[in-house]
Amino acid sequence: MNPFSYARPIAIDEAIGLFKQNSRYIAGGTNLLDLMKENVTQPEQLIDITQLPLHDIEDTAEGGLRIGALVSNADLAWDERIEQRYPLLSKAILAGASPQLRNMATTGGNLLQRTRCYYFYDAGTPCNKREPGSGCPARDGLNRIHAILGHSAHCIAVHPSDMCVALAALDATVIVKSSAGERRIPFGEFHRLPGSAPELDNTLADGELVLAIELPAEDLSAHSAYLKIRDRASYAFALVSVAAALEMDGKVIRSARVALGGVAHKPWRSTDAEALLIGKTADKAAFGELADALLAGASGFADNQFKIDMAHRAVIRALTDAAEAAVEGATA
Ligand code: SF4
Numbered sequence: 001m002n003p004f005s006y007a008r009p010i011a012i013d014e015a016i017g018l019f020k021q022n023s024r025y026i027a028g029g030t031n032l033l034d035l036m037k038e039n040v041t042q043p044e045q046l047i048d049i050t051q052l053p054l055h056d057i058e059d060t061a062e063g064g065l066r067i068g069a070l071v072s073n074a075d076l077a078w079d080e081r082i083e084q085r086y087p088l089l090s091k092a093i094l095a096g097a098s099p100q101l102r103n104m105a106t107t108g109g110n111l112l113q114r115t116r117c118y119y120f121y122d123a124g125t126p127c128n129k130r131e132p133g134s135g136c137p138a139r140d141g142l143n144r145i146h147a148i149l150g151h152s153a154h155c156i157a158v159h160p161s162d163m164c165v166a167l168a169a170l171d172a173t174v175i176v177k178s179s180a181g182e183r184r185i186p187f188g189e190f191h192r193l194p195g196s197a198p199e200l201d202n203t204l205a206d207g208e209l210v211l212a213i214e215l216p217a218e219d220l221s222a223h224s225a226y227l228k229i230r231d232r233a234s235y236a237f238a239l240v241s242v243a244a245a246l247e248m249d250g251k252v253i254r255s256a257r258v259a260l261g262g263v264a265h266k267p268w269r270s271t272d273a274e275a276l277l278i279g280k281t282a283d284k285a286a287f288g289e290l291a292d293a294l295l296a297g298a299s300g301f302a303d304n305q306f307k308i309d310m311a312h313r314a315v316i317r318a319l320t321d322a323a324e325a326a327v328e329g330a331t332a
Contacts, residue, residue, distance in 0.1 A: 063217030069108030092166035155198030191266030238262035
């Protein structure tokens with residue numbers, strides 16, 4: 001590990017003021033420390049933000065919730081307001097990592113965790129995300145866990161978070177701050193596809209600090225399901241995951257949200273595909289139509305073609321679970 005300096009500010013503006021080239025903010029450290037130990041990243045300064053006043057979950061004036069960036073994944077998943085009003089988020093968080101990791105990991109850090117592509121973590125191999133321009137050995141190498149949507153010639157990695165898949169479906173907003181002031185980023189615009197710059201996972205500017213995530217007021221609690229398919233029953237990243245939520249009028253769908261995880265460089269949504277369900281009876285045929293549209297353009301590699309069919313089936317199953325929960329008044 002390379003030498004680095006360490007600072008622990010107590011005010012938000014102080015933390016932002018300390019940021020300079022090759023600094024990193026650190027909170028739970030559940031991903032960053034691994035990256036440092038594996039020599040994937042070599043920050044010259046760590047700014048420990050754990051003393052900043054970002055630990056609360058608060059009601060917003062609009063009837064939603066504002067989640068401080070330092071709320072732990074465990075505290076967020078078990079918060080009564082989240083369990084009752086946003087159970088999709090609670091289920092997604094509890095599907096990820098392990099209890100120990102969820103106790104340490106923070107909401108803001110979860111957004112910023114990096115891909116688990118094998119080559120990215122092996123500093124002895126080329127990788128465009130770690131070292132731009134060096135190549136992407138995953139394309140012709142081991143690519144079972146890689147992307148089937150939105151990939152580029154430069155990178156086929158996937159975003160690893162479960163929480164972010166639910167936040168995408170819930171239309172969350174990320175609130176960030178830099179020396180230029182605060183701004184709000186719609187969740188769908190926070191993460192990015194790899195394109196020709198896979199070293200960039202998101203649209204944060206250098207030094208911008210995540211302050212909070214806001215959830216809108218709308219209540220999808222009676223109609224949601226999170227389905228995660230993985231190689232073992234716990235402590236594994238998703239091969240495919242689905243966050244699904246429906247607004248129902250009896251068995252007729254008034255609106256739908258579907259986000260996919262494990263398939264792209266960011267949580268994958270299509271509002272055009274979701275619109276296909278409006279006014280339809282909630283059944284397998286309608287869900288299949290949405291799955292066709294959501295996965296239009298999907299293409300795999302030598303080891304991950306199976307994900308296309310798996311994702312199609314997972315969308316139908318998650319929506320079926322959500323619809324049945326709606327009719328029965330329970331969640332999947
Ligand atoms: Fe690197 Fe992306 Fe290729 Fe993995 S898929 S080796 S992260 S460039």
